[in-house]
Amino acid sequence: MRRFEKLVSGCATLIILWGGVLISHRVWRPDLNREFRKINHRYFADGLHGVRVEYRVLEYEGETRKYSNGDFLILIDTEGDASRILRHESCHIFLPWDDENRNHGGSFKDCMRRFEQ
Ligand SMILES: [Zn+2]
Numbered sequence: 001m002r003r004f005e006k007l008v009s010g011c012a013t014l015i016i017l018w019g020g021v022l023i024s025h026r027v028w029r030p031d032l033n034r035e036f037r038k039i040n041h042r043y044f045a046d047g048l049h050g051v052r053v054e055y056r057v058l059e060y061e062g063e064t065r066k067y068s069n070g071d072f073l074i075l076i077d078t079e080g081d082a083s084r085i086l087r088h089e090s091c092h093i094f095l096p097w098d099d100e101n102r103n104h105g106g107s108f109k110d111c112m113r114r115f116e117q
Contacts (some may be wrong), residue, residue: 029055035082043090050072095108
């Protein structure tokens, strides 16, 4: 390997390592609204509307709030697995808000099955 190639290869290795450090320390976090749009598109045919997502320090992994105008706010704990929690909260939004099945019952489990494919 020539000197220049070694330098480039060394730099690339450093960048990859630094990226790993940032991800593992959660300095870098995925863009939640972008992640949500991907989930909405892929699994719900863009059927979920008026949803905003934010990081928040929570006692639990995630929470969904519904506003009186029908919009939703999903809160994701800063330490949580954002992608997994977003899928879970998306099913809460997908199901009728007042349906008791929404609380992790049969309809909820049916909704979650779409992510297994
Ligand atoms: Zn839940």
